[in-house]
Each structure stands twice: as structure tokens, then as C-alpha cells.
Amino acid sequence: MPVCTTRTVLITGAGGGLGRAYALAFAAEGANVVVNDIRLDAAQAVVDEVRGAGGRALADSGDITTLAGAQAIVDAAVAAFGEVHVWSTTPACCATACSSR
Numbered sequence: 001m002p003v004c005t006t007r008t009v010l011i012t013g014a015g016g017g018l019g020r021a022y023a024l025a026f027a028a029e030g031a032n033v034v035v036n037d038i039r040l041d042a043a044q045a046v047v048d049e050v051r052g053a054g055g056r057a058l059a060d061s062g063d064i065t066t067l068a069g070a071q072a073i074v075d076a077a078v079a080a081f082g083e084v085h086v087w088s089t090t091p092a093c094c095a096t097a098c099s100s101r
């Protein structure tokens with residue numbers, strides 16, 4: 001049995017890069033995955049990958065930079081899967097900021 005069965009993981013910045021890799025890895029271990037990215041199309045593409053492999057996932061484009069936005073993301077996760085066990089924040093902004101120097 002996969003180690004994350006019955007667990008829900010919320011990953012911000014999961015529409016690409018490391019966030020996408022984390023989402024796919026958790027899904028492969030049986031977790032329900034909330035794929036959050038400000039680019040809803042990118043989040044949905046990852047969700048489609050997860051579902052295509054038999055997993056459960058939800059695309060979300062909520063804004064993590066505000067308390068209300070973060071609460072809305074959690075509310076969506078709880079509505080879909082009942083609870084959240086893991087929250088992973090994958091900041092894409094850092095890669096952009098560092099590469100512009």
C-alpha cells in the first residue's frame with residue numbers, strides 16, 4: 001500500500017518545476033493532491049497527469065500572498081478531500097529574482 005493513502009497534500013507553485021515534481025511524487029504514493037499555481041492552466045495540466053495515473057487531485061489558482069487567499073486554498077482542499085495533512089510552498093518567485101541579477 002502506498003505510504004500517503006488517505007492523506008491530502010497541498011502544494012503551492014505546483015504548476016511546474018519542483019512543485020510539479022512534488023505533486024506527482026505525492027500522488028504516486030497515494031496522496032490526494034491540491035495543485036496550486038497562479039497559472040490555472042499549468043495547475044490543471046498537472047492535475048490531468050495525476051488523474052491520468054489514477055490519482056486524485058484538484059487544481060487551484062488561489063493567491064498564497066494574502067491571508068484570505070491562503071484560507072481560500074485551504075477551504076477548497078478541505079471541501080474536496082476533508083482535511084489537509086501536508087502543505088508545501090514552492091516559491092517560483094525566488095528563481096526569477098535570482099536569475100535577474
